[in-house]
Amino acid sequence: MALISPSRRLRRTPFSDGVEAAGVTAYTVYNHMLLPTMFESIEADYHHLKAHVQVWDVACERQVELRGPDAGRLAQMLTPRDLRGMLPGQCYYMPIVDETGGMLNDPVVVKLAEDRWWISIADSDLLYWVKGIANGYRLDVLVDEPDVSPLAVQGPKADELVARVFGDAVRDIRFFRFGWFQFEGRDMVIARSGYSKQGGFEIYVEGADIGMPLWNALMAAGEDLQVRAGCPNAIERIEGGLLSYGNDMTDDNTPHECGLGRFCDTQTAIGCIGRDALLRVSKEGPVQQIRAIEIPGARVPACDRAWPLVAGATRVGQVTSSIWSPDHETNVAIGMVRMTHWDAGTRLEVITPEGIRKAVVRGGFWA
């Protein structure tokens, strides 16, 4: 692996000092911001995440804030998910599509109030699309990126750790709901959510200055829980089938291809800019879709590009994420497969940079 060159353009976060002190060894870049990818090793980090609790600097999940009388209308223009029943206090996973139905982002949207929303984004400058739409349609809404940096607490001991810092009331937060809690006199949104299958919270830290005090408080409170600095783990997220925008889907894909049809209400999502483009696919279904893929045998190389999936001489899809799983003793993978070959048990081949390997379509992910 090569080094990453430091520059202001690859933005540091309110937690970077803590991440560095904890011995981060690798990064990726996400929304023009540093996102740690490894501390001890991907596998050591993985085992620890599944057994204990980790604090993750996911400040790179930047927020697009909508404020004003047209905030709700604008939110609905962005997504084929019907937002009419959404209450303040709820979080929705919300595919964002353009006028062709292509995915521009797959954020979690946080409804703070009828006229105030945070869209917690994956890796693309969704701010630019939302500002362009708000301007073009002359909506009465302010759109910007506030000084809000999520800090995730993930792992089986997450409830215990967060309760020690914020009080036992956090244990009552339901999945994809949030509440307001205080830390050193500052209000913070805490949601039960996060980019792992191990459970936990995302704390929306408003104001960069309070970042390290909170980081340090969590580390101090969790010493006997073996708390560590961590980060989204490539093995754990692929086992769990957590998709990654830019890896497993791009603006070439509809939500239905990504298996996100259950988050779409295309018929009733009146106002969604991509609604017309998606009506047919929402009824008839897509011709290709995300699948769990197993690549048995020896470790695969780093998956830094799409690997073609073939049946004989015919290309029938591609693998976009893959890594060796110590727990399952095989290579776990995520791929996009055409409907002719997407049934569980279908045997295919995958062309990796290190040669052709056997691949099997699975009925579901591992976790």
Next chain:
Amino acid sequence: MALISPSRRLRRTPFSDGVEAAGVTAYTVYNHMLLPTMFESIEADYHHLKAHVQVWDVACERQVELRGPDAGRLAQMLTPRDLRGMLPGQCYYMPIVDETGGMLNDPVVVKLAEDRWWISIADSDLLYWVKGIANGYRLDVLVDEPDVSPLAVQGPKADELVARVFGDAVRDIRFFRFGWFQFEGRDMVIARSGYSKQGGFEIYVEGADIGMPLWNALMAAGEDLQVRAGCPNAIERIEGGLLSYGNDMTDDNTPHECGLGRFCDTQTAIGCIGRDALLRVSKEGPVQQIRAIEIPGARVPACDRAWPLVAGATRVGQVTSSIWSPDHETNVAIGMVRMTHWDAGTRLEVITPEGIRKAVVRGGFWA
């Protein structure tokens, strides 16, 4: 420095195989794509660039293509530069602003025809803004990212190298003009432009498949010219005052603050979305502006965040790029300075992570 984690999301380019074979040692991420930052060392790369010729993988300068009857109208909506006099065959450096006059990108726009434009972008998803505007204003224009990857040839021997591969006619291309040339039967736009002060060209390679054949042809043709794989060089670009979007300016800044007032015709740029917001600053001038800054003495650390510039106890600006220059035997830097302290010769202090240093405002850059 930490490592960079490979993933499909950090896109490879048509030239990545060549970059790896040439021994790249560090990357940054730019428009969700790998951009090499170092081969032998920053200083060795710098000396070579100034003496010979380098081939740069700048595929990360992605294109936003505008096609259709409203393409010209849309282009003018994006920028306070008056585009009415622009002819096909010209390239313009074109600040892009939002409705507040804040900079969203600072691309070079290539006018291929009245109804076909390429916007060769800096590091932000300008595609999203342009698509949002086109949609919101219901313009008759197609907006997308074509399969076009710029390859730069930079350095004092660039004319000789490019002439060997494309013919002597390339020598006649004027600065910021382009022509169409053929390579292996394929048409390519070649412009006299590039992100260095050493002269050279940018070749707009259409079709990923022809990327490595062209790379290899340039390397073979330039063996006696000591051609090497290279990349935008941090020292050379700071000496030359070449700004970097995300480093030296963000959407907080107007073009005038960035010293780009000479590329703005705010009075006559009718249709520009940010025109109203910029009228006053275009007449009265900005209250802070980009300046060349010298930081004498020992080497500064890597500039991975804004360093405050202070006069006594008062913050008067910030340094956003800085590095040791072997040729000038000082630390060269780019900063944003308030008008009270921006005169040449003004002595300030700069707060780096390794302590306070003397800093001097200069009248101009080094190159």
